[in-house]
Amino acid sequence: MTLVRRHWTLIGPALFVVVFALGGRLTSGSIQLQVRSILVTACIVVALHVFIGVSGVVSFGHISFVAIGAFAAGIATAPAELKPTAFPDMFPFLANLEIGNIASLVLAAAIGGLYAFLVGIPIVRLSGLAAGIATFAVLIITNNVFRNWEAIGPGAKTLPQIPETSDFLQVTVGLLAVMAIAYLYQTSRYGRMLRATREDPAAARSSGVHIHRQRLAAFTLSGLLAGFAGGLLVHLVGSITTNQVYLDLTFITLAMLVIGGIGSLWGAVIGAVFIATLNTVLFEAENQFDLGPLSVDLPAGSRLVGLAVVMILVLLFRPQGITDGKELRWPFTRDGADRSKEVEAGVGMGRD
Amino acid sequence: MILVQNLIDAIALGALFALVAMGLGLMFGVMRLVNFAYGELITVGAYTLLLTSGQPEWVRVVAALLVVVVFGLLMDVTFRPLRLASPTTMLIATFSVSFLLQNVAVLVFGTRGEAIGFLPVLNQAVDIGGLRIRWVTLVSILIGALLLGATSLLLTRTTIGLQIRAAAADFRMARILGVKANTVITTAFVGAALLAGVVSLMLSIQRPLATPTFGFLVIIPALVGIVVGGMDRLVPATLGGFAVGVATGLLGNLLPSAQRVFLNTALFLVVIIVLLIKPDGLFVRGRQTVERL
Numbered sequence: 001m002t003l004v005r006r007h008w009t010l011i012g013p014a015l016f017v018v019v020f021a022l023g024g025r026l027t028s029g030s031i032q033l034q035v036r037s038i039l040v041t042a043c044i045v046v047a048l049h050v051f052i053g054v055s056g057v058v059s060f061g062h063i064s065f066v067a068i069g070a071f072a073a074g075i076a077t078a079p080a081e082l083k084p085t086a087f088p089d090m091f092p093f094l095a096n097l098e099i100g101n102i103a104s105l106v107l108a109a110a111i112g113g114l115y116a117f118l119v120g121i122p123i124v125r126l127s128g129l130a131a132g133i134a135t136f137a138v139l140i141i142t143n144n145v146f147r148n149w150e151a152i153g154p155g156a157k158t159l160p161q162i163p164e165t166s167d168f169l170q171v172t173v174g175l176l177a178v179m180a181i182a183y184l185y186q187t188s189r190y191g192r193m194l195r196a197t198r199e200d201p202a203a204a205r206s207s208g209v210h211i212h213r214q215r216l217a218a219f220t221l222s223g224l225l226a227g228f229a230g231g232l233l234v235h236l237v238g239s240i241t242t243n244q245v246y247l248d249l250t251f252i253t254l255a256m257l258v259i260g261g262i263g264s265l266w267g268a269v270i271g272a273v274f275i276a277t278l279n280t281v282l283f284e285a286e287n288q289f290d291l292g293p294l295s296v297d298l299p300a301g302s303r304l305v306g307l308a309v310v311m312i313l314v315l316l317f318r319p320q321g322i323t324d325g326k327e328l329r330w331p332f333t334r335d336g337a338d339r340s341k342e343v344e345a346g347v348g349m350g351r352d
Numbered sequence: 353m354i355l356v357q358n359l360i361d362a363i364a365l366g367a368l369f370a371l372v373a374m375g376l377g378l379m380f381g382v383m384r385l386v387n388f389a390y391g392e393l394i395t396v397g398a399y400t401l402l403l404t405s406g407q408p409e410w411v412r413v414v415a416a417l418l419v420v421v422v423f424g425l426l427m428d429v430t431f432r433p434l435r436l437a438s439p440t441t442m443l444i445a446t447f448s449v450s451f452l453l454q455n456v457a458v459l460v461f462g463t464r465g466e467a468i469g470f471l472p473v474l475n476q477a478v479d480i481g482g483l484r485i486r487w488v489t490l491v492s493i494l495i496g497a498l499l500l501g502a503t504s505l506l507l508t509r510t511t512i513g514l515q516i517r518a519a520a521a522d523f524r525m526a527r528i529l530g531v532k533a534n535t536v537i538t539t540a541f542v543g544a545a546l547l548a549g550v551v552s553l554m555l556s557i558q559r560p561l562a563t564p565t566f567g568f569l570v571i572i573p574a575l576v577g578i579v580v581g582g583m584d585r586l587v588p589a590t591l592g593g594f595a596v597g598v599a600t601g602l603l604g605n606l607l608p609s610a611q612r613v614f615l616n617t618a619l620f621l622v623v624i625i626v627l628l629i630k631p632d633g634l635f636v637r638g639r640q641t642v643e644r645l
Contacts, residue, residue: 129439133580138620140616144620145617251451255444255448258440258444259444302459304451305456308448312452315434319437320438
């Protein structure tokens with residue numbers, strides 16, 4: 001029990017994910033796909049959390065790691081007899097490549113991490129808005145290159161016939177693994193060092209923390225997880241275009257992170273599940289949605305309007321997000337709330 | 353000759369982006385708010401012109417400016433509860449507003465785009481010393497220069513202008529000295545909205561299709577411009593917007609078409625390099641001290 005309690009920050013959200021996934025399995029066909037898609041989205045948001053949540057630096061570029069993972073896994077598993085004819089300009093070694101499902105996920109993670117590492121070397125030197133715009137530039141460049149350089153991908157066309165192997169087991173285990181890695185990282189000494197740079201860069205530096213090195217480590221790990229999530233995504237949808245992994249996905253996943261509460265693993269999970277579930281419900285409501293005696297039928301296109309209204313309301317009334325940026329608390333203590341107040345008061349005193 | 357012609361077109365685009373950058377810079381100055389939804393003010397202007405088509409042109413202009421200012425005031429009210437929130441929260445909130453307005457536009461008008469038909473006369477070209485220049489280009493440059501001049505006069509010669517600048521330099525100190533926070537922020541929003549209104553007029557002549565992303569497409573290069581120029585001060589931010597506009601215009605016209613598809617890559621590589629060399633901004637002199645304690 002003490003072990004469970006000590007690692008409740010991970011175990012609590014993990015239990016939630018397992019229950020959510022099991023609940024999703026009980027639903028009918030089309031909703032099952034949506035539930036799996038929610039779990040994959042949560043993977044992306046947890047990957048974002050590893051860098052943005054722990055370092056406090058906002059990155060608009062992480063969807064480029066999702067994109068590169070998705071294209072790597074997609075191209076590596078799409079049938080080898082299809083690619084040379086459908087994409088005549090593709091490098092032969094890519095066109096003739098055909099590997100297994102698990103191998104393609106490993107490839108997606110590796111290439112996402114490698115790309116993040118290379119991009120991160122210059123970019124982790126920047127902070128604040130400059131970092132935001134520079135990572136945004138990475139996103140635009142990645143999209144621009146994928147869209148127009150037909151030797152490395154499908155270009156502006158759709159890459160079809162990717163095996164749809166992201167079943168419930170894979171996406172759930174994948175998400176749990178990503179969460180476990182995020183948890184291990186954020187509680188490791190490196191994670192704590194990076195968090196110290198978020199709270200007070202000068203104090204962290206004077207305690208011997210190398211800010212750029214710690215940020216680069218988190219950026220790489222987070223890129224690796226994002227690449228892996230991209231692999232899951234492409235095997236879920238079965239086809240991929242450059243616009244699927246571009247601005248819309250960037251903003252919606254960032255909004256999920258902020259709405260959940262930046263800085264906590266629980267916030268990343270709950271923000272993703274909350275917004276993505278809302279999206280699904282509204283989507284179903286657009287196509288007539290029967291819940292017992294209740295029948296909802298919204299006009300087409302109202303889904304995104306509804307989503308935006310809810311996002312704005314949450315941000316206005318809870319600017320720190322649903323979880324206030326705090327981890328999930330152990331629910332079985334009576335003095336838990338009081339103790340946390342003491343801790344907060346202590347932090348406040350130290351700061352003033 | 354082609355080069356001069358391209359240069360003039362590029363300067364007109366730069367003037368437009370400079371106005372957008374100035375509007376963004378005004379709001380960022382007083383509120384530390386990067387307003388993604390600013391582009392939707394431009395979209396709102398374009399749709400107002402669309403809805404008032406058939407009316408006399410001056411009525412359409414007044415209506416567009418009015419509606420844009422009303423939306424600007426609504427944004428001011430919406431973002432009030434977030435003034436003390438973290439920059440990331442504010443950024444995502446403005447993005448959510450932008451997302452909302454875009455999708456309302458999709459719901460009401462559809463994504464296809466509708467012809468605005470505003471002052472099409474100005475799209476005709478005039479012959480000046482062998483150069484074929486569209487009227488709208490000349491008007492854009494002229495109005496851009498006039499408005500930039502007028503805004504800087506307002507900021508340096510009037511009480512409210514000085515208050516806005518004081519608030520931008522040190523908001524808390526300005527309030528202690530008696531500057532009203534709401535007045536300053538609302539004035540900045542109205543000023544920014546008026547600039548957006550004028551930009552929507554110019555753009556509606558040049559790109560005569562009103563679409564839900566009409567303004568959003570302008571906002572991203574302008575945002576890049578103010579960060580590259582130096583967003584802590586209005587003049588560098590405006591110059592940054594101008595520079596990005598001119599660079600986009602020139603590269604778009606001069607690159608051979610096979611390479612033109614990689615225009616964004618080239619542009620944003622330059623952005624990354626500039627940010628790495630001068631993170632405070634290209635047009636900011638000296639290095640700002642990091643505020644600690």
